[in-house]
Amino acid sequence: MGGPIAVLHPLDRADGSASYKCPSTGSNILGSVNAPIELPGRRDALKPEEATIEVFVKPGTAPGGVGERYVEGILRTALGRVILGREKGYPRRGVVITLAIVGGESVGRGGSYLPLLPALLHTATLALLSASVPLSVTLSATVLAVNSAGEITREPSAKEVTTATSLHVLAFTSKGHLLLNESEGTFTFDTWDDVYERALAICHGSSTFGSDGDVAMAETTEGQPLDGIVRDTVEDHIHRDYAWKIDAA
Amino acid sequence: MASTTAAAASQPAAPSLALPPSQFARLQPHAYLLAHLSPPASSQQPSIRANGRAPSQFRVTSANTGSLTHTNGSAVVRVGDTTAVCGVKAEILHTEDIASWSVSHSSSSPSNKRRKLTNPTEKPGEDREDGSKDDEDDDNSYIEDFSLLVPNLSLSTGCAPGFIPGAPPSALAQSLSHQILSLLHSSRLVRAEDLEIWYQRPNFGAEELERHNEGEQMDVDAGPEAEEANLEAREIKAFWVLYIDIMIISLAGNPFDAAWTAVLAALRDTKLPRAWWDVDNETVVCSDLVSEARKLSLRGLPVASSFGVFEADAAAGWRAVVIPDAEEERKLAESERKGIQRRWILADPDGYEEGLTQERVSLVVDKTSNGKVKLLKMEKNGGFAVDRKELKDLVDISARRWDDINQILQRC
Numbered sequence: 113m114g115g116p117i118a119v120l121h122p123l124d125r126a127d128g129s130a131s132y133k134c135p136s137t138g139s140n141i142l143g144s145v146n147a148p149i150e151l152p153g154r155r156d157a158l159k160p161e162e163a164t165i166e167v168f169v170k171p172g173t174a175p176g177g178v179g180e181r182y183v184e185g186i187l188r189t190a191l192g193r194v195i196l197g198r199e200k201g202y203p204r205r206g207v208v209i210t211l212a213i214v215g216g217e218s219v220g221r222g223g224s225y226l227p228l229l230p231a232l233l234h235t236a237t238l239a240l241l242s243a244s245v246p247l248s249v250t251l252s253a254t255v256l257a258v259n260s261a262g263e264i265t266r267e268p269s270a271k272e273v274t275t276a277t278s279l280h281v282l283a284f285t286s287k288g289h290l291l292l293n294e295s296e297g298t299f300t301f302d303t304w305d306d307v308y309e310r311a312l313a314i315c316h317g318s319s320t321f322g323s324d325g326d327v328a329m330a331e332t333t334e335g336q337p338l339d340g341i342v343r344d345t346v347e348d349h350i351h352r353d354y355a356w357k358i359d360a361a
Numbered sequence: 362m363a364s365t366t367a368a369a370a371s372q373p374a375a376p377s378l379a380l381p382p383s384q385f386a387r388l389q390p391h392a393y394l395l396a397h398l399s400p401p402a403s404s405q406q407p408s409i410r411a412n413g414r415a416p417s418q419f420r421v422t423s424a425n426t427g428s429l430t431h432t433n434g435s436a437v438v439r440v441g442d443t444t445a446v447c448g449v450k451a452e453i454l455h456t457e458d459i460a461s462w463s464v465s466h467s468s469s470s471p472s473n474k475r476r477k478l479t480n481p482t483e484k485p486g487e488d489r490e491d492g493s494k495d496d497e498d499d500d501n502s503y504i505e506d507f508s509l510l511v512p513n514l515s516l517s518t519g520c521a522p523g524f525i526p527g528a529p530p531s532a533l534a535q536s537l538s539h540q541i542l543s544l545l546h547s548s549r550l551v552r553a554e555d556l557e558i559w560y561q562r563p564n565f566g567a568e569e570l571e572r573h574n575e576g577e578q579m580d581v582d583a584g585p586e587a588e589e590a591n592l593e594a595r596e597i598k599a600f601w602v603l604y605i606d607i608m609i610i611s612l613a614g615n616p617f618d619a620a621w622t623a624v625l626a627a628l629r630d631t632k633l634p635r636a637w638w639d640v641d642n643e644t645v646v647c648s649d650l651v652s653e654a655r656k657l658s659l660r661g662l663p664v665a666s667s668f669g670v671f672e673a674d675a676a677a678g679w680r681a682v683v684i685p686d687a688e689e690e691r692k693l694a695e696s697e698r699k700g701i702q703r704r705w706i707l708a709d710p711d712g713y714e715e716g717l718t719q720e721r722v723s724l725v726v727d728k729t730s731n732g733k734v735k736l737l738k739m740e741k742n743g744g745f746a747v748d749r750k751e752l753k754d755l756v757d758i759s760a761r762r763w764d765d766i767n768q769i770l771q772r773c
Contacts, residue, residue: 182540186742190743289748290745293741
């Protein structure tokens with residue numbers, strides 16, 4: 113199973129865009145960011161001291177419904193904390209993030225958006241980076257399923273999701289804070305604790321705390337940490353963009 | 362705040378600078394709440410929220426069921442000044458109106474077939490066990506596939522100044538509706554077997570039927586063949602669909618807890634009339650005897666509790682470089698233990714506090730009969746303050762809240 117595939121700036125007209133494909137969950141998201149832009153006719157809703165963040169999620173096969181409003185709310189709260197909406201040029205303006213679900217399982221009425229959420233978060237982060245929106249930290253997220261035997265599956269497939277007893281999405285900032293947690297299903301706090309350890313290892317490779325020296329977790333079992341994938345994608349893109357300069361030097 | 366008024370009293374020379382607390386609260390909401398939570402050490406006052414509650418104290422909650430006479434079950438729940446009214450209306454969905462019924466029914470009832478084909482000598486006791494397990498599996502698919510639970514939450518009632526009556530559902534109302542629906546699904550609160558309406562073909566003399574397990578229990582001595590015949594003669598003809606409508610008639614923060622408690626109380630109050638398929642009229646007939654109506658048997662009692670995080674540094678969210686590492690954060694928290702507090706986790710934030718908190722935590726917990734705490738939902742979003750340790754404490758607080766809500770719902 114390969115790691116996720118991320119492409120920066122696939123769209124020409126948007127200020128910033130990214131596409132993100134996670135092979136294990138099958139989700140494929142295309143996202144665009146326009147910022148800072150003037151939001152027309154919304155003077156009353158605009159906040160005088162910071163940017164208004166708007167998130168739109170477009171499902172692949174159906175018109176958007178209440179489930180999309182919910183996941184938009186989650187994304188707006190999480191990204192709102194990361195975007196520095198008070199930087200010069202941003203107050204009273206808007207940051208509009210549009211995420212289209214291009215592939216993967218469609219979410220039915222009352223269905224869970226959790227398997228898609230990490231891909232949506234990654235796409236939004238990459239698109240914001242591509243649009244050069246000031247961010248305080250970047251973030252990386254993962255989804256884990258726990259089945260009735262207590263086994264934790266990373267980035268479960270649609271089938272594994274239906275048999276899981278609980279689903280957990282955890283997002284960590286690049287500095288190791290837990291920015292977002294969404295868990296549903298039946299579980300105990302101890303189960304969640306194990307899930308947390310695993311998710312931290314997936315997102316950041318080794319455990320970042322404890323100075324005893326021997327707490328470093330096996331990075332190899334989890335593959336490349338997701339935090340690194342975000343970083344590498346941006347590095348690769350910059351390397352390509354500045355190829356002329358690097359070659360000239 | 363007390364210090365301001367004290368200062369005002371001692372300096373009558375400059376009365377123009379003194380503001381009554383309510384005005385100060387409006388002009389400087391952040392400073393107002395901060396002054397309450399971290400009073401100067403000299404003032405000898407305890408740290409308390411502006412609304413007089415301790416940080417982990419919930420608002421006074423009351424519930425009243427059966428308030429609406431035209432519904433199958435209803436409840437009014439008041440959490441402080443947030444009031445939710447919930448009504449449950451049951452309507453009949455004929456299986457012939459379900460487009461996918463003939464396909465999905467034949468595929469989704471392997472339990473009967475398997476029982477007949479592979480295990481004809483099975484003891485009725487085991488049978489029951491097996492059947493109930495299958496029910497658990499069927500359950501979700503019936504309720505989810507046929508949308509047997511339809512919650513809708515309305516905020517357009519003039520519940521708060523920001524919500525215009527008669528306006529289309531706001532994003533908040535929509536996402537709350539979705540949260541309630543997905544929690545109903547994931548907690549599997551309602552059993553599908555309560556919502557099924559059966560038809561049993563008359564089997565030499567009218568047989569009493571109501572519940573689909575009864576056939577199996579009656580024929581303990583009749584042998585497997587009779588049982589088989591019985592099972593064959595039974596058929597789901599219709600479902601009850603529960604329309605769960607929630608109106609927030611007054612909104613003062615934390616709508617989810619109030620709405621969910623109202624849903625829970627209303628479902629506990631819901632009574633469905635005895636219904637059966639009348640073969641002559643080819644329709645479902647309901648009994649009008651109240652004594653024959655039965656209540657839903659719900660799975661557990663999931664109780665929601667929400668929290669907000671108030672930060673002393675109002676600028677924490679938008680300064681570019683000040684966010685410390687998670688590791689530094691922990692050290693900071695250690696040193697903080699003795700010294701000055703930077704952030705407070707406020708249980709059940711009211712409208713005023715909600716405007717000042719960015720980070721939210723929402724937990725849904727249930728307790729088993731032996732007192733073990735199960736989590737059904739744990740959400741945390743919008744900040745860096747709540748990590749593992751804090752969540753563990755919040756689970757304990759939510760477990761205590763469960764006891765309170767349990768008592769309140771038992772009483773009504």
